[in-house]
Amino acid sequence: MISMTSKDFLELPIADLIISSEKVAHVQLGNNAEHALLVLTKTGYSSIPVLDTQYCLHGLLSMRMITESILGLDHIEFEKLNDIKVDDIMDKKVATLNIHDKFQKALDLVINHAFLCVLDNEEKFVGIMTRRVILKQLKKYIYQISY
Numbered sequence: 430m431i432s433m434t435s436k437d438f439l440e441l442p443i444a445d446l447i448i449s450s451e452k453v454a455h456v457q458l459g460n461n462a463e464h465a466l467l468v469l470t471k472t473g474y475s476s477i478p479v480l481d482t483q484y485c486l487h488g489l490l491s492m493r494m495i496t497e498s499i500l501g502l503d504h505i506e507f508e509k510l511n512d513i514k515v516d517d518i519m520d521k522k523v524a525t526l527n528i529h530d531k532f533q534k535a536l537d538l539v540i541n542h543a544f545l546c547v548l549d550n551e552e553k554f555v556g557i558m559t560r561r562v563i564l565k566q567l568k569k570y571i572y573q574i575s576y
């Protein structure tokens with residue numbers, strides 16, 4: 430086996446490690462909170478991207494954001510779900526990578542984010558890079574230099 434230096438490892442392109450957009454559960458801008466709640470519940474993911482019809486990334490949506498938006502003073506106001514738009518409750522600050530970025534940038538960002546949204550040069554959403562995939566790569570590299 431050809432062993433890799435840590436510099437080679439950190440400079441690996443991320444493109445091959447991405448979960449492509451068609452496999453990523455997402456909600457669309459304009460969807461209501463009830464629909465988003467269904468998607469989050471059915472997929473089991475705690476947070477997913479918010480995209481528009483052109484696959485431009487606008488934010489991230491989590492179960493907590495939905496719950497907070499319907500929290501009344503003494504009860505949860507489920508009847509509000511239909512009227513709340515994901516646009517108004519999503520987090521617009523999203524950690525992103527460019528498809529041409531190297532592994533090191535992903536490693537730096539994934540410390541604070543469970544997944545990173547990946548954009549192409551036209552700023553279109555092309556997929557995500559998850560903490561799981563990054564840790565698997567790191568494990569492979571550590572085993573390779575250890576034995």
Ligand code: 2BA
Pocket residue numbers: 448452453454455472473474475476477478543544557559560561562
């Ligand atoms: P979480 O939903 O909090 O998931 C945390 C970890 O639990 C995931 O880590 C994965 O190992 C496992 N997990 C959760 N739901 C799963 C499912 N339906 N099928 C298989 N494994 C599941 P990662 O794989 O590193 O993902 C990190 C985060 O990336 C997830 O956090 C989720 O917010 C997002 N994510 C991952 N794959 C996604 C996809 N296909 N579509 C949308 N979001 C995704």
